[in-house]
Amino acid sequence: MKHKDSAHDSAVSHVTGRSEFIDDRVPQQGELYVEVLYSSIAHGKIEKLDYTEALKLPAVVAIFSYTDLAHNRWGSIVQDQPILAEDEVNYIGEPIAVIAAKNQQAAIAARNKIQLEISRRPNIFSLTAAHEQKHFMGERYEISTGDSQQAIKNSANTLKGVFISGGQDQFYLESQAVIAYPEENDCLMIHASAQHPTEVQHVVAKALGLQQQQVVCVVKRMGGGFGGKESQSAHYAALAALVAIKTQRAARLCLRKDDDMIATGKRHPFRNDYTVAFDDTGLLQALEVDFYADGGAYLDLSPAILQRAMFHVDNAYYLPTAKITGTICKTHTHPNTAFRGFGGPQGAAVIEHIMEEIAQNLGLDALAVRKINCYQGEDRKQTHYGQSVDSDILPKIFAQLEKSCDYQARRAEISADNNNSKATVRGLALTAVKFGISFTTRFLNQGNALVNIHLDGSVQVSTGATEMGQGVNTKIRKVVSEAFGISEDNIRLMPTSTEKNANTSATAASSGSDINCAAALIACEKITQRLANIAAQLWAGESFDGVKELQLDTSTDTSMVEFTNGQVFNDNKQSIDFNKLVKIAYLNRISLSDYGHYKTPEIYYDKDKGKGRPFLYYTNGVAASEVSIDKYTGEVKILRSDILMDLGRLINSGIDAGQTAGGFIQGAGWVTTENLYYSDSGKLVSHSPTTYKIPSIQDTPRIFKLNFIENNNNILNVRASKAVGEPPLLLGLSVWAAVKNAIYNDGVKTTSKLKIPATNEEVLRVLEGFE
């Protein structure tokens, strides 16, 4: 699809290979190569760490351990994680020492020469083991509504089960990468591939005993983030910063893919123990789910991720009564962390699994079950945490997609066809997403922007949003261009820097564009108000002769002033060039720069009561996927997917389409081929693309249709748009549900054991019933 909206603001430099990523930066004189010595034991006591021999190697400059840090704990929510292990290690990949050398070979040689002895301690790897041994961490959460126990007792049908969803590696192409540059007076300039420059700044400062004002973190772009660089980049930044401050030389730490995958956190695997009650039409009466999330060794973002899973267990469906609990398991693996969807996909997976189960148990079409359960009408619009789903969008998009994808006819055709003896069997499923937009921690929902107009009328914009390919800068540029009425070509989005935008939140929770566009707009409006004021005075006959100075006059009526096409107009057809007005404003000493601060309105949540309005609004969507399974090998092929999204009023359709397609395929990967495989000693074995299989270009649906509904009603958000980053990922569940449906269509008695991911092996296991 060719799009009328502008290309990504880095598109040209991307396609020519001129875009600069961290490791593309020209090395400074004396710059050091940093290598991390990490634990190869999942749980143990460090008996010996001796690097005297390693330090003797000619090109090795320094080696540091935790004793060199001023403060050795970090963590986004709770500071429970050592930056460098002290006397204990808790996962394979946990950093123990950092090596600084003149080149890679020397650093690796030094790493191999370090004498490290770790005595093993008992370990827990699986969710099942942690669950059995009650090896938990953090708080336990509960959200409930109505009397679910009574509803279960009264109900005609109940199902009980355990449903498992596996982890997923972010597999951003650019692995964790950071360069720390020392500056005078113990200051540091950090260039990182990170979604949260403010956290990088804060973690680095604290670790090294510096004030926050001594550390600046700059993020120009990332070669992908997907949540994996939300918290954990700060950890590696601290290691590079330690080298830079101690050696007073630039320090470059770029992980190799294998090390990145072994050491850094992933999407949380979940074990979900559920009981569901429903009537004979499939209408839900009660849902009880106990979520157990595999947090790994430290808390990281797990509490917030678990909460989001609990918020999204309803997905698009009304729960008359519910009791949802959440517990974090502590295991001896990498601390699990954010990944697009942030627990939402794991929560929604449970109920989409249940929808298929109900349908199979009652002999109904799963779409019929979904449609009667979906939020609709006045009585069935309140979520289990008390927020209202205040629109009838879901039933509308269900109906629209059912029709446009020709669901019923294809269902009939598939049923007829599956009766033939064939090597393949097909399945079809239509699933939905209703994704809550906002950070569930209220104070994170703020952002700021700095807008500078230069004297030629061109503009630089700086915000706290980080660009990881998702196009946030392109959207901000568009919004600013509309505010000033000037061409997008005259606007440049600057690298994100904590020096210009302080105390920002991670670019996450799909809210990067919402918050930062809104903040930029506030800044723009402050400036346009001043410019309009000057313009109105000029039109009213004030002349600018260089002697008299124009002043902002609050009594001037600027309500009719418009900025379009490089011109500033009023309703009297009077106009002035934007550039000219800028120049005049400057000569009259009117500021051409401003700063905007935005906070998301109306949101609150009481986690003790489990009630509130945690989200500003919901992004909705539906997807229908058809798959075929090779009955002999379990191989899955996606034949067709149709997606329909409600993204409000689109800011840039090309970017939104890209986010939708990309998120969907990532979701499809999570539920099919992406399998994290650990050895008995707890080491990730699938630690590179040789063994960890994200979708390839052949794994996309043969027919792929993507559409948006028209919706201009989301006035709560900037330009009535809606966030797009995470929601489409959840639609990948349509592929999984279609696989489940295909297995069922093959005559298998129960598909309740089918896990995520439905790898070939998993599919064949359920088809053939081997354990």
Next chain:
Amino acid sequence: MSTERDYILVYINSRRLEIRTEYAFMNLSDYLRYEQQLTGTKIVCAEGDCGACTVLSGAVSAGKEIDDICYRAINSCIAPMHSLDCCHIISIEGLNQVYQDKLHPIQTSMVAHHGTQCGFCTPGFVMAIAGMLEQQKNPDANHARNYLTGNLCRCTGYQSIIDSVVDIDTNNYQSIKSHYHNQSIHDELLTAAQIPVTISHKNISFSAPISAAAVAKQLKPQQQSRNKQVFAAATDLGVSLNKDIFKPQNAISLHLIPELYRHDISSDNSKIGARVTIDQIQHKIKAQHPEFSEFLNIFASPQIRNNATLVGNIANGSPVADSLPFLMVMDSIIIIQGPKGVRKCNINQLYTGYKQLDLAADEFIAYVEIPHKATNTKLGLYKVSQRRDLDISCVAAAFKLQFDAHNALSEVAIALGGVAATVLRIPAIEQQLIGLSMAELLEPKSCQAIAEQISESVTPLFDVRGSDKFRRTLVANLYKKFIFELSAGQQHEA
């Protein structure tokens, strides 16, 4: 003319370079990024599995005319510089130069279709698409899929990349070869290709003799076989060097030996030299072995197939080497060159253990001969991997059934990969099938019984690619699938 070179000769974006000493042992991707400051080429996996490092290579060898040269996509991350002797390498910066200040049509299309998001995979995609256009002037969506299985993108979900390819303004497209490969460069590389090379640096060395006999002479019998290593395109070698950085290498390259580039088809077999690539075989062997040609579509990626050799696959000897089940059921003949001449060995006798070959320290493989199929032969080739494309097999299987004039089975061969330390033949079951008629073979009960026997005859490992049970189920099921397809084919013919 000098008698020996102590450098390798490459052109990079039309710049002539003589690469000596330690630089000859670097990877091309590192060399581009860190020695030439050409940072458009990205490194993600350093093992050939993502395509971010894709560049084009125009390889010249003795006897090749300009018309024989094709600029093809390869993975620069696993290409040691020495493996690029007599090549012209084009990186993304070289592609940019073709259109100077403007964008190349591929680039224009990717910009217009939002074919890039974070941009990290993008230069690799652009180069892979450029490589496709050298061969496929008007690509459609299927071409895009087939030529881009070697490139991973985590952001776009690929749809916008497919759209970009379909919409390339091919009228304005200037081929990389026509821009970069002129007569003088060609002649110079051709001249160099006739001069042997020796490069040593500390404990590592590289040499490229110009005849097979000279290679055998350099391989001293008393030396351990892995100490000096004959290699072909280095796709396996490159990975093992990257993942085990300090492994000393004393590499002997076959790239200056003209006859090893030959693929000759006689009345009863195809004789394929040690430097013939998988891609070349895939095209050339289509008439004799359409099943194998088709099967090679899911062998690695275009970047690997463009470069890797079949003999390298044989010599590497992995139990999941995809060509082996086929070569074994065909009773292919391995032609081995030693100091005293050549000997022949049936491939079924070649492997003695996990990656162990019956090959003396001073021998190497010069050719493989693949017999043509006898009439009335049914061949089934299967590979099951976690992902269909660019993945290593969990299990691979080849079934060959030869029927006599009375439609009874006269010869049966079954080879299974991924279920033991070597690719396995199962003679007991093969023997049992001989004499059966087609109808008996297709009979469901006997099919089930044989499938179960096949499954019981293997004791596979449980590893990252699949459990033992999965593998055992698969070998049985692949047999059933083969029989199912046979029966479907019968019905079709009837």
